[in-house]
Amino acid sequence: MRLTSLARLLGTALLASAATSALAGEVVVSAAASLTNAFKDAAQSYEAQYPGSKVSLNFAASGVLLQQIVKGAPVDVFASADQETMDAAQKQGLVLPAERMDFVSNSLVLIVPHDSKLGIKSLTDLTHKDVTRVAIANPASVPVGRYSEGALKKANLWDAVQAKAIGTQNVRQSLDYVARGEVDAGFVYATDAAIMKDKVNVVLEVPLASPVLYPIATIKGSSNAAEAKRFVSYLQTAPAQAILAKYGFKKP
Amino acid sequence: MTLMMTPMQLDLDIRATLRSGKRRFDMHVQCTSTSQRIAVYGPSGAGKSMTLKAIAGLFTPDAGHIRLNGRTLFDSAAGINLPPQQRNVAYLFQDYALFPHLTVRQNVGFGLRRGWFNPRAREKLQKVEHWLAAFHLQELAHQFPDELSGGQRQRVALARALVAEPNALLLDEPFAALDPALRVKMRLELSQWQQRLDVPMILITHDPEDARILGEHVLYLRDGQIDSMEEHKALGERIG
Amino acid sequence: MDIAWTALALSLKVAAWATALNLLLGIGTGYLLARTRFPGRELLDALLTLPMVMPPTVLGYYLLVLLGRRGTLGIWLQDNFGINLIFTWQGAVIASTVVAFPLVFKPARAAFEAVDGQLEQAARVLGISEMAIFFRVTLPLAWRGILAGVLLGFVRALGEFGATLMVAGSIPGKTQTLSVAVYEAVQAGQDDVANTLVLITSAVCIVVLLSAGRLAPGRIAHK
Numbered sequence: 001m002r003l004t005s006l007a008r009l010l011g012t013a014l015l016a017s018a019a020t021s022a023l024a025g026e027v028v029v030s031a032a033a034s035l036t037n038a039f040k041d042a043a044q045s046y047e048a049q050y051p052g053s054k055v056s057l058n059f060a061a062s063g064v065l066l067q068q069i070v071k072g073a074p075v076d077v078f079a080s081a082d083q084e085t086m087d088a089a090q091k092q093g094l095v096l097p098a099e100r101m102d103f104v105s106n107s108l109v110l111i112v113p114h115d116s117k118l119g120i121k122s123l124t125d126l127t128h129k130d131v132t133r134v135a136i137a138n139p140a141s142v143p144v145g146r147y148s149e150g151a152l153k154k155a156n157l158w159d160a161v162q163a164k165a166i167g168t169q170n171v172r173q174s175l176d177y178v179a180r181g182e183v184d185a186g187f188v189y190a191t192d193a194a195i196m197k198d199k200v201n202v203v204l205e206v207p208l209a210s211p212v213l214y215p216i217a218t219i220k221g222s223s224n225a226a227e228a229k230r231f232v233s234y235l236q237t238a239p240a241q242a243i244l245a246k247y248g249f250k251k252p
Numbered sequence: 253m254t255l256m257m258t259p260m261q262l263d264l265d266i267r268a269t270l271r272s273g274k275r276r277f278d279m280h281v282q283c284t285s286t287s288q289r290i291a292v293y294g295p296s297g298a299g300k301s302m303t304l305k306a307i308a309g310l311f312t313p314d315a316g317h318i319r320l321n322g323r324t325l326f327d328s329a330a331g332i333n334l335p336p337q338q339r340n341v342a343y344l345f346q347d348y349a350l351f352p353h354l355t356v357r358q359n360v361g362f363g364l365r366r367g368w369f370n371p372r373a374r375e376k377l378q379k380v381e382h383w384l385a386a387f388h389l390q391e392l393a394h395q396f397p398d399e400l401s402g403g404q405r406q407r408v409a410l411a412r413a414l415v416a417e418p419n420a421l422l423l424d425e426p427f428a429a430l431d432p433a434l435r436v437k438m439r440l441e442l443s444q445w446q447q448r449l450d451v452p453m454i455l456i457t458h459d460p461e462d463a464r465i466l467g468e469h470v471l472y473l474r475d476g477q478i479d480s481m482e483e484h485k486a487l488g489e490r491i492g
Numbered sequence: 493m494d495i496a497w498t499a500l501a502l503s504l505k506v507a508a509w510a511t512a513l514n515l516l517l518g519i520g521t522g523y524l525l526a527r528t529r530f531p532g533r534e535l536l537d538a539l540l541t542l543p544m545v546m547p548p549t550v551l552g553y554y555l556l557v558l559l560g561r562r563g564t565l566g567i568w569l570q571d572n573f574g575i576n577l578i579f580t581w582q583g584a585v586i587a588s589t590v591v592a593f594p595l596v597f598k599p600a601r602a603a604f605e606a607v608d609g610q611l612e613q614a615a616r617v618l619g620i621s622e623m624a625i626f627f628r629v630t631l632p633l634a635w636r637g638i639l640a641g642v643l644l645g646f647v648r649a650l651g652e653f654g655a656t657l658m659v660a661g662s663i664p665g666k667t668q669t670l671s672v673a674v675y676e677a678v679q680a681g682q683d684d685v686a687n688t689l690v691l692i693t694s695a696v697c698i699v700v701l702l703s704a705g706r707l708a709p710g711r712i713a714h715k
Contacts, residue, residue: 064679133579138662140680166579167662169679181561182578310613336616349614353632363618368627416618 026054027227028074030065032081032143032214033170034106034189038247039079045243046234055231061170063141069094069219076228079103079216081171081189082143086215093220100217103235104249107190108147108206113181114199120185121203123152127160135174135186136165144171148187151206175200191248213252260420260452261286266306266316266326279303279476287483289446291467292456299476300456304422307454308343309336321419342413344423348405350397356408357393360384363416383411402430403438410442414449421446423455427462439465496688498665499673503693506581506656506669507649510588514596514645517589519638522600523626537601544594548654555587555659577659584660584667588649596638596645603637604630647697 031039036059043055058065062080066089069075078095080086089095112120118130126134137145145167152158168174171188178186179199189212193202216235218228234240241251265282279299283290292300305311307318309325312333318326320341325334336343350359354370361371361380371377373394384390387407397405406426413421426442427435443466446453455466463470472479525537543551559566559577569575577583607630615625631638653671660667662676670693677686 061679063681067679067681070681138676138680140676140682165663167664169657169662169676180556182556308617310617336613337619337621339617340619341617343614343617345610345614347610349608349610351611351614351629362615362628363620366620366624368624370628412618 025052025224025227026056027076027224027231028056028058029077029079029231030058030060030068030073030075031077031079032062032065033059033172034081034144034192035059035079035214036172037195038191038244038249041243041246042235042240045239046231049234049239050230053227061137061142063143064170067141074223075219076222076224077216077218077231079214080143081106081212081214082146083213083215084146085143086217089217095217096220099220099229099232100215101232102213102252103216103232104214104244105252106212106214106249108144108151108187108208108212109190109193110185110203110206111175111178111188111193111200112185112203113178113183114201115181116184116201118184123155123157123204123206126164126185127157131184132164133166133183134161134164135168135177135183136161137171137174137187138167138169142168142170144174144187144189147208147212148206151208154209194248214249260288260290261319261321262290262307262420262454263317263319264303264307266303266313266318268302268306268311268313268315270302277476281473281476281478283471283478283481285469287469288450288452289466289468290452290454291463291470292454292473293458293460293463293467293470294473294479295458298473300458300473301424303473304343304424304454304456307339307420308341308422309334309339310343323419340416340418341420341422342416342418344406344409344413344421344426346425346428348397348409348429350405350408350412352397355394355396356389356400357384359397359408360389360411360415362412379415383415387411403434406430406438410445414451418451421451421453423453425457425459426455427457427459435459435461442466495664495668495673495677495685496692499668499670499689500692500696502581502665502668503650503670504696506584506588507646507652509585510592510649510652511596511642511646513585513589514593514649515638515642517593518596518600518641518645519631522597522602522638523604523630526601526604540597541594543590548591548652549658551590552587552655552658555583555590555655559583559586559659579661579663579667581660581667584652584656584669587655587659588652591652591655592645592648595648596641599641599644600634600638603634603641606637607633643700643703647700650696650700651693 029039039057043057046055047053058075062082062085065078065080066085069078069089070092078089086095086100090097090100110123112118120126120131125131136148139145139149149158152161166177166183168177171192174186175188175192175196177183179196185203187206190202190205193200216232218225218232222228262283262285267280270277279302281299281303292303294300302311306313307320307325313326313328315328316326317324317328324332325339326332351362354362355373357380358371358373360383361377364377364379365371384393387410389407389411392400392404397408400408427438430438439462455462457463468483470482472481521540525533556578557563561570561576566576569577577586611629612625615629620628651671652669653675656669657672662668662672670689674686674689677689
């Protein structure tokens with residue numbers, strides 16, 4: 001007898017918690033790994049602005065986030081670190097072109113551990129024999145990896161550097177390896193380098209063919225469309241822009 | 253083939269304290285004997301097994317000495333404690349301790365090979381074949397211990413022990429695992445073997461018949477102490 | 493499907509090395525803990541079992557800190573041997589060895605404890621040295637239980653992901669094992685590659701597990 005009433009109690013509790021989350025206007029935001037710190041702050045500020053609202057954040061490489069959405073993850077807002085990923089999402093009918101916009105820009109930098117004695121001053125220095133490991137995110141699924149590959153190919157250094165590349169799953173992992181000194185150099189965004197400025201040194205800003213523009217969009221068919229739109233609009237407001245600027249993101 | 257043995261001289265004086273949880277067992281056993289057939293008789297828990305194991309080197313007493321045939325096996329004062337490998341005695345366990353993964357032939361020949369490899373199953377060593385024949389084990393030579401009866405296993409254990417030509421034969425309740433009829437038969441057989449081989453024997457038992465028939469010099473052990481000793485011509489000799 | 497076969501070959505290589513290491517370590521520690529008594533024995537057993545219950549990423553983190561360029565062991569290895577294990581297949585071997593160790597060690601200990609000590613005593617009295625006793629009596633009677641553990645350790649090493657990713661990274665041909673390759677294929681949306689890799693890994697694991705099942709401990713080998 002006890003067991004069935006316990007089961008009933010648990011069942012009701014579970015249903016109740018599920019119901020409350022649906023009712024409270026929760027917004028699920030999948031954002032590129034480089035937006036981790038900025039979006040955490042922005043979400044807090046958003047929840048303070050609109051009491052009762054809830055933002056659930058999900059950070060990973062843009063390519064990974066895309067796959068999750070493709071496979072049906074209940075995401076309401078998607079912010080990626082490059083146009084290519086968002087284009088792919090649009091092509092698969094996951095976002096509406098009208099709902100898509102660029103909201104920040106970033107730059108690609110080459111960083112080294114703060115105690116590095118190798119004297120790396122340029123991209124070409126990466127081909128030097130003393131440089132044995134360079135962290136580059138996996139181009140197949142990570143935008144920063146694609147930007148790096150593009151830049152190195154343009155400088156005719158891709159083949160030489162790729163032989164020493166340590167592939168990472170996202171930009172934060174690259175940052176971590178440089179900070180730990182496990183690699184001699186790495187490619188990250190200026191905003192990531194700023195977070196660990198005591199552990200990494202920026203060697204140079206890598207020139208790119210086209211600027212790094214981050215698009216954001218609401219997902220088609222999301223269950224919280226209104227809430228999602230409100231969050232995206234919020235990111236345009238002064239307080240949100242201030243937060244983004246604080247972390248080094250520039251206007252698009 | 254008889255084993256040419258000098259009469260056994262056993263000079264034993266050992267002390268030990270065993271603790272198990274809150275229980276404590278003190279033993280002090282002394283014995284000097286030139287008998288070829290010593291029986292240590294007493295109830296369960298008297299310390300018989302520990303005494304026999306001490307002679308074999310499977311148990312180290314806290315203090316005392318053990319000398320066998322003039323050779324010091326253990327002397328706590330002099331810091332001597334020969335490992336079992338060097339004592340050259342044979343020990344027969346109550347449940348025979350035959351190696352279950354080896355055939356009868358391999359079991360018997362086990363002690364003859366000193367390296368890291370067991371005797372091969374097909375290998376026939378002269379000494380091994382001799383003892384297999386002596387104990388009528390030839391037909392069973394290729395079988396495994398779990399395929400044998402109790403009496404057969406005992407014979408294999410005995411053959412294994414004797415192949416090494418030990419200075420003394422130590423038997424731990426050798427007939428406890430057998431039924432009464434078999435016991436009578438095996439007692440007689442053992443008595444005859446012992447006489448024929450002239451190998452000194454120390455036997456521990458809680459069965460008075462064992463002591464009566466196989467013990468020329470009987471030690472009564474109780475609560476870790478020798479109660480009394482008796483020397484008499486072992487009945488087995490008269491029956492012969 | 494080049495990537496699949498490269499990843500498979502690498503996974504098998506890493507798992508084989510890790511299992512070989514664990515065979516030695518597992519038998520050694522299993523025997524030690526089975527046959528000797530010392531204060532703190534069970535505490536040591538618990539510590540040695542820890543990798544089995546810890547999240548692999550946590551283990552990976554500890555290994556990264558320990559073996560990295562700034563880690564105690566990492567610096568020692570670099571100074572004395574000029575080697576760095578991070579981002580190498582040898583590092584992947586270390587990660588897999590640590591993760592799979594309890595799976596080999598615990599069954600080994602149990603197998604040794606199941607061997608009747610009296611048989612070893614009998615061998616001693618017959619004049620056989622301790623080493624010879626181990627190879628002639630103890631090991632032959634314990635090997636089935638040990639082998640079952642070794643096979644489990646092998647599949648665990650084969651499937652290792654979390655610790656490996658942290659310590660060895662994902663370098664195709666060098667450290668991109670099957671599990672890591674699957675992960676990346678899924679991330680990049682390459683479902684066909686992922687499916688192939690998953691099928692291969694599953695097939696290998698099933699085969700190994702079936703073999704392990706046939707060696708259930710307790711059955712003495714009879715020829």
